[in-house]
Structure formats: C-alpha cells, structure tokens
Amino acid sequence: MQKENNGKYHEKESVNSEEATKTLSNRCTDQIITVKDAGVVGENIPSVNGDIEAVSDVPVEGTSEKGDIKLSVSEVDATVQTKQELTPESKVHGNINKIAGNGHDDTAYEFLVKWAGKSNIHNSWISESELRTLAKRKLENYKAKYGMGLINICKDQWCQPQRVIALRVSLDEVEEALIKWCGLPYDECTWERLDEPIMLKYVHLVTQFKNFECQALDRDVRGNRANARNRQELTVLVEQPKELKGGMLFPHQLEALNWLRKCWCKSKNVILADEMGLGKTVSACAFLSSLCCEFKINLPCLVLVPLSTMPNWMAEFASWAPHLNVVEYHGSARARSTIRQYEWHEGDATQIGKSKKSHKFNVLLTTYEMVLVDATYLRSVPWQVLIVDEGHRLKNSSTCFFPFSSII
Incomplete structure (x- = not known):
C-alpha cells in the first residue's frame, strides 16, 4: 500500500525481490519478541531510511498466550541507507532488540519486534520476509527455541513506568523523562517524551521526582540541627x-x-x-x-x-x-x-x-x-x-x- 497526498492508500507495484534484498541487507537488528499470522500469502518489502516502519495492515485472528521467557540473542550490525514508505500501522525505530513469540497458519507470519535503545511501548510488527533479511540469525534462533506456535514473551508490566529518574529538554525543545520500567533493570531505562500517550497517565511520577529533588535540596540546607x-x-x-x-x-x-x-x-x-x-x-x-x-x-x-x-x-x-x-x-x-x-x-x-x-x-x-x-x-x-x-x-x-x- 502507498499513501498519496490526499491521505488515501492505493496498491503499490510489487517490489523486485532482488532489489529489496539488496536494500534491506544494510539494516541493523538485535532481538525479536513475538509473531502473528499476517493473514496473507505474501507482502511487499519496504525500504528504509533512519527509523524502520513495519507493514501490519491485516488484522490478527485470535489472541496470543503469554509467557515470561526472555530471549538473548547476538547483535547483527549494518547501516540504514535507503528510504521507507509510510504505512498505516506502528512505527519501527531502528535496531531490532528481540523476538517475543509467534502464531501461525498456512499463510505468512508477522513478528512483534523489540527495537534496540527503545522501550517496549514502541514494539512493532514486522513481516517474516522482511525480518529474514534484517535478522536472519535471530529469526532462526527464535524458531529453534520456540518453534512457530502462539507465544508472547513480552510481559505487560514492561510497558508500565515504575519511576522517573531524570528530566531533560531535547534538542527540539520537547520535555523528556528517563523512565525506569516495572520488572526491568536500570540498564533498560529509556528516555520518553512527556507528551507520549502513556506518559500522560503517569504524570504523578514526574511530580514525585520533583518532590524528591526538592527534599534533597532541603536536607542540604537543614542539616542535622534538630x-x-x-x-x-x-x-x-x-x-x-x-x-x-x-x-x-x-x-x-x-x-x-x-x-x-x-x-x-x-x-x-x-x-x-x-x-x-x-x-x-x-x-x-x-x-x-x-x-x-x-x-x-x-x-x-x-x-x-x-x-x-x-x-x-x-x-x-x-x-x-x-x-x-x-x-x-x-x-x-x-x-x-x-x-x-x-x-x-x-x-x-x-x-x-x-x-x-x-x-x-x-x-x-x-x-x-x-x-x-x-x-x-x-x-x-x-x-x-x-x-x-x-x-x-x-x-x-x-x-x-x-x-x-x-x-x-
């Protein structure tokens, strides 16, 4: 599908598989977290420029069962060079971090991907054909460990902020908070915009952070006099x-x-x-x-x-x-x-x-x-x-x- 200036989508000519493979071979991946039945026999492979965007315009039939296994896989480095078409579905933000589960039928698959350097709220669906080019080894490791049954190893709590540990203003003058996520260690903290929908539900964490900062300043002044x-x-x-x-x-x-x-x-x-x-x-x-x-x-x-x-x-x-x-x-x-x-x-x-x-x-x-x-x-x-x-x-x-x- 391709978006025109009037906001409508029309059918795009199929991408030559050899050109698509050459385009996508320069992308970085890190880990895959889940997969669903895409409900189609084949899909176009989009090109990329900077942040990757995933094609996921077919609804999923059924739901995934959840597990709590975390998959560790190796890094695959590459360089993002070409431009990607926008699609109506979720955005992808760079390097793949992990695969979290799968589901299957007699049709194609889509995998839910965790992107390196991004939190789980930015996870997005990627087609198997694209993923095979982006992270072939990770895909093979995932299939060897979990097979192709319905599974989801991404916990819901990983998308819930636990506390704010820092605030800053980005280069584009947007306020951001460094978030410690529930159930995840501090080395997986990420910077999130305060205007993100999920952050609007956790404004009290920003207030709490500011209160703790004020308390520390007050202790500097007060000392142990009392x-x-x-x-x-x-x-x-x-x-x-x-x-x-x-x-x-x-x-x-x-x-x-x-x-x-x-x-x-x-x-x-x-x-x-x-x-x-x-x-x-x-x-x-x-x-x-x-x-x-x-x-x-x-x-x-x-x-x-x-x-x-x-x-x-x-x-x-x-x-x-x-x-x-x-x-x-x-x-x-x-x-x-x-x-x-x-x-x-x-x-x-x-x-x-x-x-x-x-x-x-x-x-x-x-x-x-x-x-x-x-x-x-x-x-x-x-x-x-x-x-x-x-x-x-x-x-x-x-x-x-x-x-x-x-x-x-």
Whole structure:
C-alpha cells in the first residue's frame, strides 16, 4: 500500500525481490519478541531510511498466550541507507532488540519486534520476509527455541513506568523523562517524551521526582540541627503516626515501633525477632518513616535483604511510607552505574562519594552480594541506620557478611 497526498492508500507495484534484498541487507537488528499470522500469502518489502516502519495492515485472528521467557540473542550490525514508505500501522525505530513469540497458519507470519535503545511501548510488527533479511540469525534462533506456535514473551508490566529518574529538554525543545520500567533493570531505562500517550497517565511520577529533588535540596540546607533536641524529647506513641498510609498498625507493631525509636535514641544496636508473618517488615518501614518525619534526620538508611524478598520490601515501602525515596540497588555493573548516576545524587557516576550534596534517596535497598561487590561506593555514604533482613547471616565474625557493619 502507498499513501498519496490526499491521505488515501492505493496498491503499490510489487517490489523486485532482488532489489529489496539488496536494500534491506544494510539494516541493523538485535532481538525479536513475538509473531502473528499476517493473514496473507505474501507482502511487499519496504525500504528504509533512519527509523524502520513495519507493514501490519491485516488484522490478527485470535489472541496470543503469554509467557515470561526472555530471549538473548547476538547483535547483527549494518547501516540504514535507503528510504521507507509510510504505512498505516506502528512505527519501527531502528535496531531490532528481540523476538517475543509467534502464531501461525498456512499463510505468512508477522513478528512483534523489540527495537534496540527503545522501550517496549514502541514494539512493532514486522513481516517474516522482511525480518529474514534484517535478522536472519535471530529469526532462526527464535524458531529453534520456540518453534512457530502462539507465544508472547513480552510481559505487560514492561510497558508500565515504575519511576522517573531524570528530566531533560531535547534538542527540539520537547520535555523528556528517563523512565525506569516495572520488572526491568536500570540498564533498560529509556528516555520518553512527556507528551507520549502513556506518559500522560503517569504524570504523578514526574511530580514525585520533583518532590524528591526538592527534599534533597532541603536536607542540604537543614542539616542535622534538630537531631540532638528530638532525641531528648522522645515520647511514647499511643497512636499510629499520620504519615503512615498503608493501613492500621497492629498493637504489637506499634509497640515494636516505640521500642525501635527508644533504642535508636540510646544508640543501641538491637534485634527485632518474631515469628514469620507478624509484620516485621512493616515495623521497619514505620521506624524509618519516624526517623525522617519525627526526628528530621538526614537519612540515608541501608537495608540489606535477600534478592527474593526485595519486591515485597519495595511494595511495603510504597504502601506504608510513599513519602520516602526508596531505591533498589542491584543488577549488572551497567545497571548499578545508572543508579549511581541518576538516583544517588547529581554528578558523574565515577565521582560518587566525592560530592558534598546530600544523597537523593532516603533508603537504599540492596542485597548482601551487592555490598561485597560495591563496598567502595557504599562506604562513601554517611549511613544513619543499617537494617539487615535475615540478620542471622551476621552471626559471627567468620562469615563473609560480618564486615557489613564496617560500612556505617
């Protein structure tokens, strides 16, 4: 199909297969994520210039079942040289990142493609004939691993913004936000225009980011002037603090909160021990909220947890203490570098610990293994509190986790 100046589409003469192959051989690919039945026997292969655009003007019959397998494939480099026709369907933005699934009949296929450097909201459908030219090896690897049955390995949550970690104005004077996506590590953060339809639904994340920035600036000015006075004026809480939003604390949780406050004022190290399921995580969240709101101390606090429990900790903080800026610190070296650059405080990632500015986060949530790997960075932070989930791992000085106490 070809679009005329009047906005209508008319049939385009078929493209010579030899010329199309020569045109498309210069394109870059990275990974394929899904495939559907295109409902046609053959399709034209468009040419490209810069961003690739996919032909997908035939509706899909049926729906795809979803899976949660992520496919890793090799890179194929090429150069984009020629111009592409516009089509009524989704836009394609450059290098293919992955294939996420497929469906089939006795007709042609179309694959849902994740583009390198772009988020999953920009995924688009590409015909098999075009994909065979763009990413033949990736296509073969995908078929060898998943076959040609209906499958989708792209999770819905990967299209949901989790938090904004930076703002900027692009060269064309459009506001953009650096987005951390739900279920994906920090090394897959992408810059998105604030006028994107999905971003209009998450304006509160931009507001949250600006609030956290203002809080960090306020901590620079305020310092710890109120700490000594508040430690001497400790009173027992008989009611739940107003800043706790997740529900009502049980009596034993309120008692635990009072006990933790008292021990902190006396600079005593303690163990909060109880049976599983009685809300020790919530008590810890309430305690850190109290330090920030009641005692006005300049957190940061370091919380060490098993990787398997990190989602639960993040959920409890988001529910009970949404006013705290909680950052999860784990992942690849590139992901952790991104965290240090954008979530730590302003400045280059290699200068962490040398800046005089307050750290942006109130709580850094990480694992035992990350402390051992990045001890140099973590020792540079003036931690106010260390909380260790499953503290029995610090049981004696012979364990590799015992030196954690030396970082605060």
